[in-house]
Amino acid sequence: MKITGIELRRIAMPLVTPFRTSFGTETARDVLLVRVATPDAEGWGECVAMSEPLYSPEYVDGAADVLRRFLIPALAETTDRSPYAVNRAMEPIKGHRMAKAALETAVLDARLRANGESFASFLGATRDRVPCGVSIGIADSIPHLLEVVQGYVDEGYVRVKLKIEPGWDVEPVAAVRERFGDDLMLQVDANAAYTLADARHLARLDAFDLLLIEQPLAEDDLVQHAELARRITTPVCLDESIVSASHAAAAISLGACSVINIKPGRVGGYLEARRIHDLCRAHGIAVWCGGMLETGLGRAANVALAALPGFTLPGDTSASRRYFATDVTEPFVLGDDGCLAVPTGPGLGVEPVPEILKEVTVSTEWIPF
Ligand SMILES: CC(=O)N[C@@H](Cc1ccc2ccccc2c1)C(=O)O
Numbered sequence: 001m002k003i004t005g006i007e008l009r010r011i012a013m014p015l016v017t018p019f020r021t022s023f024g025t026e027t028a029r030d031v032l033l034v035r036v037a038t039p040d041a042e043g044w045g046e047c048v049a050m051s052e053p054l055y056s057p058e059y060v061d062g063a064a065d066v067l068r069r070f071l072i073p074a075l076a077e078t079t080d081r082s083p084y085a086v087n088r089a090m091e092p093i094k095g096h097r098m099a100k101a102a103l104e105t106a107v108l109d110a111r112l113r114a115n116g117e118s119f120a121s122f123l124g125a126t127r128d129r130v131p132c133g134v135s136i137g138i139a140d141s142i143p144h145l146l147e148v149v150q151g152y153v154d155e156g157y158v159r160v161k162l163k164i165e166p167g168w169d170v171e172p173v174a175a176v177r178e179r180f181g182d183d184l185m186l187q188v189d190a191n192a193a194y195t196l197a198d199a200r201h202l203a204r205l206d207a208f209d210l211l212l213i214e215q216p217l218a219e220d221d222l223v224q225h226a227e228l229a230r231r232i233t234t235p236v237c238l239d240e241s242i243v244s245a246s247h248a249a250a251a252i253s254l255g256a257c258s259v260i261n262i263k264p265g266r267v268g269g270y271l272e273a274r275r276i277h278d279l280c281r282a283h284g285i286a287v288w289c290g291g292m293l294e295t296g297l298g299r300a301a302n303v304a305l306a307a308l309p310g311f312t313l314p315g316d317t318s319a320s321r322r323y324f325a326t327d328v329t330e331p332f333v334l335g336d337d338g339c340l341a342v343p344t345g346p347g348l349g350v351e352p353v354p355e356i357l358k359e360v361t362v363s364t365e366w367i368p369f
């Protein structure tokens with residue numbers, strides 16, 4: 001597969017409602033898309049980095065820079081376009097996993113579209129629909145939170161995830177449990193807002209039969225997460241801490257978590273995401289597919305990944321309308337069964353709608369090969 005050039009495209013997508021977490025409030029997505037052009041097909045990759053390095057060290061301007069100056073030139077020096085070769089070509093460059101994931105995915109998408117193979121088939125998906133959860137931000141009051149939860153439960157989401165932070169944790173969880181009963185699949189995500197000194201307080205969440213508590217402590221605190229896991233009964237799930245299969249292996253060996261949120265963008269791409277899935281399956285660790293408020297392009301690949309057998313918990317692969325009034329692709333719509341259908345077309349199985357893409361495009365940059 002010959003690459004004729006690569007386009008870096010920035011798009012601006014307003015969120016339907018502000019999304020508040022322990023690290024800040026987002027009102028729009030500033031997304032970097034990577035398009036790989038070949039004579040037979042074009043491939044798309046979505047960089048999940050935020051505008052500012054608040055979730056992790058990466059940010060979208062930095063991702064564009066490292067792609068332009070280092071990752072794309074490294075790819076241009078190779079001729080083997082297999083996803084494994086793309087991975088190897090980028091290896092000498094340290095870190096920047098979200099930028100690497102976007103480029104690897106775009107090359108893989110072009111290759112799969114040219115070969116007529118879907119992402120689901122390539123990854124080894126075993127299901128054609130995946131049950132979906134929803135991530136709900138920190139609200140300005142408990143009554144408002146309950147209204148928001150009611151709305152998503154009515155839409156059919158099978159699992160609710162509440163963002164928490166010190167001062168907004170036990171009360172909102174208790175209120176949701178009280179209102180929606182014990183059968184609602186419920187979990188929380190702290191985005192690293194607590195320390196081990198909060199262990200006693202976090203143990204108060206054990207009373208609410210949560211599926212898991214996600215990333216309670218700092219992303220580099222594996223040993224402390226292991227200590228916390230000994231002091232609370234709610235299963236600990238890691239997100240920010242797991243940036244590679246070796247990190248997952250370390251976390252499992254240390255007993256730092258019993259569930260892992262897999263995000264292909266965070267771990268450097270879908271190949272590494274599948275490695276983590278396989279490793280966790282071998283250790284009996286449940287995984288689920290996290291979300292980074294992707295457009296339909298990233299969402300399509302995530303839904304395919306979530307259809308692998310080890311993804312036994314509902315993920316944050318919510319419908320397009322959870323975040324965007326108009327998605328850049330045909331919208332992902334939640335079925336009555338609370339599931340999204342796994343795309344079956346070649347590659348991602350979706351593409352941007354040209355007039356919508358034009359409307360949301362802020363800038364494009366063409367890098368010829
Ligand atoms: C669905 C969910 O909760 N995602 C992340 C947090 C998050 C929140 C806000 C974001 C805004 C822009 C880009 C990425 C973002 C990720 C998480 O699981 O921790």
Ligand SMILES: [Mg+2]
Nearest residue numbers: 189214215239
């Ligand atoms: Mg998280």
